Amino acid sequence: MPENTHSRPRILSGMRPTGRLHLGHWVGALQNWIKLQEQYESYYFVADWHALTTHYADTSEIQDNIREMVTDWVAAGLDPKKAIFFVQSQLPEHAELHLLFSMITPLGWLERVPTYKEQIENLQGRDLHTYGFLGYPVLQAADILMYKAAYVPVGEDQVPHVELTREIARRFNHFYEPVFPEPQALLTPVPRLRGTDGRRMSKSYENSILLCDPPEEVNKKVLSMMTDPARKRRTDPGDPDKCPVFDHHKVFSPPEVIERVNRECRTAEIGCVECKKLMAQHLNRFLAPVQERRKTIEQDPKYVWDVLEEGTQKARSVAQETMREVRSAMNLIPAQGELSEVGKD
Ligand code: TRP
Ligand code: SF4
Numbered sequence: 001m002p003e004n005t006h007s008r009p010r011i012l013s014g015m016r017p018t019g020r021l022h023l024g025h026w027v028g029a030l031q032n033w034i035k036l037q038e039q040y041e042s043y044y045f046v047a048d049w050h051a052l053t054t055h056y057a058d059t060s061e062i063q064d065n066i067r068e069m070v071t072d073w074v075a076a077g078l079d080p081k082k083a084i085f086f087v088q089s090q091l092p093e094h095a096e097l098h099l100l101f102s103m104i105t106p107l108g109w110l111e112r113v114p115t116y117k118e119q120i121e122n123l124q125g126r127d128l129h130t131y132g133f134l135g136y137p138v139l140q141a142a143d144i145l146m147y148k149a150a151y152v153p154v155g156e157d158q159v160p161h162v163e164l165t166r167e168i169a170r171r172f173n174h175f176y177e178p179v180f181p182e183p184q185a186l187l188t189p190v191p192r193l194r195g196t197d198g199r200r201m202s203k204s205y206e207n208s209i210l211l212c213d214p215p216e217e218v219n220k221k222v223l224s225m226m227t228d229p230a231r232k233r234r235t236d237p238g239d240p241d242k243c244p245v246f247d248h249h250k251v252f253s254p255p256e257v258i259e260r261v262n263r264e265c266r267t268a269e270i271g272c273v274e275c276k277k278l279m280a281q282h283l284n285r286f287l288a289p290v291q292e293r294r295k296t297i298e299q300d301p302k303y304v305w306d307v308l309e310e311g312t313q314k315a316r317s318v319a320q321e322t323m324r325e326v327r328s329a330m331n332l333i334p335a336q337g338e339l340s341e342v343g344k345d
Pocket of ligand 1: 012013014015016047050139140143144152153154158
């Protein structure tokens, strides 16, 4: 039966290598990954092929981006002794499974994925009418099913991809043999973190605070942050729920500070400058140990590559086993019995 025999359920998640991570990555993914590594057999990987689906024209920064991102993973608290880290492109098995899945995936399923049309419209200036971009979720299905992950910790936006993964698993199991369990998305409701300009925090908007921003940089960015637009003067009461500064308080400040800001903003007792300074102080307190670990990691330029190499080897043995089952289920290799006959001659 398609079940893995490990005592802890297996999870898998990936991140496209975008370089140094920002607070949105921490809130939306890392924080959760760090908790989950204690409970689950965890596979976390660098989705560098997925990055190519949109950033195929200029690949010059991929290696830097991988190193910076994985440095932030470890600096933030992901532990290579607890979880397995690997790089997608180092495992050609993912490409093989992607190709085989592409044979059984109806085009309609892919055109229906909400992120597909959205991205094509959003990322103007980039031609996304490519074969690879349409196949993005098929590649993701290969990533997930390769390891027979029970759960996939992802944000809301990725749920359609996990759904599609289940459909591909079902179709494969139906045509051939029941090789794949159907994974489930592991959603953790997360507080939203808006960027300094009030829009979604994103590298491309240049509105994000990075995990590695030094205190002076954090102070500067925080002071420039947008606040409740209705609070024009110091004496106007504000609505913290409409303010990105308050989003950050909720994540990084202790409960009594959150409670105070929530109260004193509404009565105009606290001013935005004081409120921001308070937030920056708690944020810097959170970032200090992360940056301390980053420094240590950076002292050994081989560290990240060693971690990835070790994880890739572990992932490879699982991937190779899955691919043996897949090729056998699809009759792409001679049946077991025939093989041993050949061996006897
Ligand atoms: N598409 C995911 C994202 O953009 C990244 C990803 C690729 C992924 N393969 C995956 C996530 C497999 C979870 C499982 O965030
Ligand atoms: Fe935002 Fe704080 Fe100003 Fe209220 S007091 S609007 S929470 S910055």
